[in-house]
Amino acid sequence: MDAIFYILLFVFGSSLGSFYVTTAERILTYFYGKKRKTGDWKTRLVSIATIPSHCQSCGAKISSFYLLPVFGFFFSKGRCRHCHTKLGIHYPLSEFLFGLVTSLSFYATDSLLFSISTTFLLGHLVISIFTDATYFSLDYENLPFILFFGTIANFALFGALPGLTELYVFLGFGFFYVLIYFVVKQGMGLGDVFFAPVFAFLAGHPFWILFLNTSYTLAIVVTFLTRKKGESLRGKMIPMGVYFSIALFFTYLAKVMYYYLGLEGFLEDDYES
Template identity: 25%
Template sequence: MAFLDQNPGLGYPLAAGLGLLVGSFLNVVILRLPRRMEWQWKRDAREILEEPDLYEPPPPGIVVEPSHCPHCKHKLSWYENIPLFSWLLQRGKCRHCQAPISIQYPLVELLTSLMVLACVWQFGFGWQGFGAIVLTCFLIALSGIDLRTQLLPDQLTLPLMWLGLVGSMDNLYMPAKPALLGAAVGYLSLWTVWWLFKQITGKEGMGHGDFKLLAALGAWCGLKGILPIILLSSLVGAIIGSIWLYSRGRDRATPIPFGPYLAIAGWLVFMWGDQMIAGYRQLAGF
């Protein structure tokens, strides 16, 4: 790690390449994890209701099954599965059936690569940089899943929270007490908003996954990061959400996933929270 810190000309290209590879895997998680969850939910429901167990082949696994075209089911060769470059060389189409390949694949790969570079640029190639990359990958996967399905799986939010708390035991980014308080206050703050909104309107204004995601971000950013995350995510959500509703011709009653806005705000606060707060205080004259 020290060698890479001393030789950034080698370290940064390696980090960018790692980001492309990890981004390719995150695409698999985004697409396959919700389908695996739904399949398991159906099995559990039939068992609870004591209904006959119907044979339903499981969806492709996240790790074992190789990548394939979602249209013609052709298994991709290694040269068809090179992150970003294969999509560009094939002009966004399957080489066998010529069906269009979603732009999600190269976008997630490129975004992951750029964000991994930002992590090592900010924290270096040691444990802090590695932890930042882990947080980043979780947030990308959660945002992609929430955008597609409006779900924030416990399989990702809860491990992310525990990883943040475990890291605080060794003062990776902060002591354990601020991390624990950040997780608790993060969960309770959104839960309180959800409860009050439900009491007033009789409707649920957000999903429970949002509470857990903010708790996870609190474990990584600490108690002082909760308020900036809430304010920044609300601002980003209002701007992007309004643009999306207007472009699609939807009304304000249309549900919009809040997880990606929490993820954006949480990542920014985690990366540059102290600088953002110092800049705000200077601008406000505090």
């Protein structure tokens, strides 16, 4: 019975992964890309939620058999069955990651609420990654969902809602990023000013240190390794929303490890202080 339950958790998580990756791609198309001027925003929002899964190249509807999480990609041999366009490997990889996160987070915490809320949180982080990586833009409508599911995940893990400590973290990050935004010319995007304090708030104390260090370390390393030969890093645009999102996900993994290793009492004291 345990094995069946974990299989069901994996299927649920991988299905959510498929949904969120598809949603992220549709947001790019209908709100940032070639169809951003098609009808009003309500029409485009309905299109995102209701249009059946289809090939991005030829528009052909994808049959249910090939929509199976993870395996559907390999059943189709990684190509559209109509136009034979090669599909991205990110589809099965993201589905597998979501399924793994859902099942392993439950294994480590024994909390179904944490497992599900963390999976939804990851989905909305993926949307932020897609929009910022493609257009250097963070979707503000996505932020309340991140805040909601992140707060629920924290509550499920530690049994307490954010307190004064988290508020201080939020205010500290908010003041710091607003200051950078107005003082340093082109040093910070407005989306980062809104997103970074909320992400730090969700990370909480002392995990905000891990969140901050991880995000900027990733940004520096990836930017350095992917730059063109001889290209200066000065003035180079960096999609910090991508690295903030990845860092917040790693932060929640660290929280799970603390919980799993039996150190949650230390963290609960911080939440109650």
